[in-house]
Amino acid sequence: MxxxxxxxxxxxxxxxxxxxxxxxxxxxxxxxxxxxxxxxxxxxxxxxxxxxxxxxxxxxxxxxxxxxxxxxxxxxxxxxxxxxxxVSGPVTTVTLREIVESTVALAHRIAAMKGIAFTFSQDDTIKVETIPFILQNMVWICLKNIFQRHDSDTNLTLDFAFQEIETDVVIVMNFSHEIDTAATKAAISEEGKPIILFLKAQIYNDQTNRTIQLRMPKKFID
Amino acid sequence: MRVLLVDDEEELVATLAERLEMRGITACWVTNHRAALEAVDRERFDIALLDVRLPEMNGLDLKRLIEAKQPTMKFIFLTGHGSEEDFNACSAESGREYYLIKPVQIDVLTAKLHEICAEQGDRQ
Known part of the structure; x- marks a missing residue:
């Protein structure tokens, strides 16, 4: 960088x-x-x-x-x-699941303190060309803001699913309980703005289906 | 002497309790703030040993809730971090002498428990 x-x-x-x-x-x-x-x-x-x-x-x-x-x-x-x-890794092709799993593994103690568990949906073959540390950082910013908006009196399960749409890939975060996805998305967008721009990514939320989605090109564009 | 131990690492707190019992100190252990508050409702303790970073509620907030139920109880904060942030927060609450960093040596802890109990006895 x-x-x-x-x-x-x-x-x-x-x-x-x-x-x-x-x-x-x-x-x-x-x-x-x-x-x-x-x-x-x-x-x-x-x-x-x-x-x-x-x-x-x-x-x-x-x-x-x-x-x-x-x-x-x-x-x-x-x-x-x-x-x-x-941290100093080059642009590499990795599966989205690898990126998310390694981020979750690092953050699991913080998540456990907040009563949050993680699950993964089946598709673990979708690949992205990226700088892994930066994408991990983006996933962490998503997690951190979700943690901050979760009431720790209830247990929350966060399920990750992965999709490929045309030239993009998507990390879908599904929540087991009601959370304000619009406010969470806004906070993620604000904090993660430099990385979102760097990765040419976009964030979406769907309150009805209780999801937040992180979408980015499957090929890294410098 | 009756001591309440609160830490989310069950193996740590159970072993510590067993070692204190071997030294003649009655120790009750729990792994979260809810169980700690239930224990305080159920029985009286002289001292609580609280992990600073508990799941769901930090040790400092738990201390205030326990104090409301048993105002004479004394507290020792236990932390794995030893960060300036934790140190300052606990110092403001209890005084620097009631702040211990993991791993704790049992003799240091036992001496501290007896010292606090003796101070309490002198005041009463």
Whole structure:
């Protein structure tokens, strides 16, 4: 990206910062759980001095909990590494589902905090030529504004579907519950304006069918 | 001493509670604000250990709701971030000494719980 795309760069930095903060929180939680399990092992061993025998099954459970958490932390770090490398990635052909899934995976903790779950409709073959990091950033801006307008007292499922229309591709976001799609679309359009222009994309909303759609050319136009 | 532990990571909070029990501290754990408020309606606690970033409601807002039900209760905030934002918010609420960053060492936590309880006893 060159200087003429400064606003896109700024949004990208903001996105990168937000995601790394969220991921570091997940890693910290994992470390805290490993720390407590290791501490519990120590406590149980210490209790043998007071005559309480060690229960092998209990020890195995704790060891398994530690192994599971280490595996989870490893998955998180791998995701972070992929994300970090994607920032400077070139124009590439990817499936829309890959882009959305990786964005959702990074944002899943934030979504869970708001009581939001994700599902994917079947078509995962539709491809787009794009700069993956920038399109991910656009999907994140959509998610962030949806999160902000969702009342966390109710659970919301956000289903993603993908379409190909003539020379364009579309990411369709279907909501399981009523949300103000017009206000959400307006907020996404405002915040994501530089990226929308960069990707030559358009945003639509349909209140009756509870959808927001992000439509863009399937071939990247520089 | 009776302590209420609130964190959305069930494995963390359950293990921490078990370790506190081993040290003679009665610990009740829950994973969300609703269960925390129900627990406070049901029984009395001396201290609550609250995760700053809970799902649906943050720890600071939960503290205010709990305080309305049990005004003498004391609070320790627990966070994975250790960010300036969290630190300042919690400091304004509880004083810097009641703010702990994950992972917490059990001896540090136990000492802090006893210290707070002793201060409470002195005041009463």
């Amino acid at each position: 060159n200087g003429s795309h400064g606003k896109v760069d700024t949004l990208g930095l903001d996105y990168f910062g937000r995601m790394t903060a969220s991921i570091s929180h997940e890693i910290k939680n994992g470390l805290a759980i490993i720390n407590e399990n290791a501490g519990l092992l120590g406590d149980l061993v210490a209790l043998t001095d007071k005559g309480r025998p060690l229960d092998p099954a209990r020890l195995e459970t704790i060891a398994e909990n530690i192994r599971r958490r280490v595996q989870h932390a490893d998955d998180i770090v791998r995701r972070l590494n992929q994300f970090a490398h994607s």
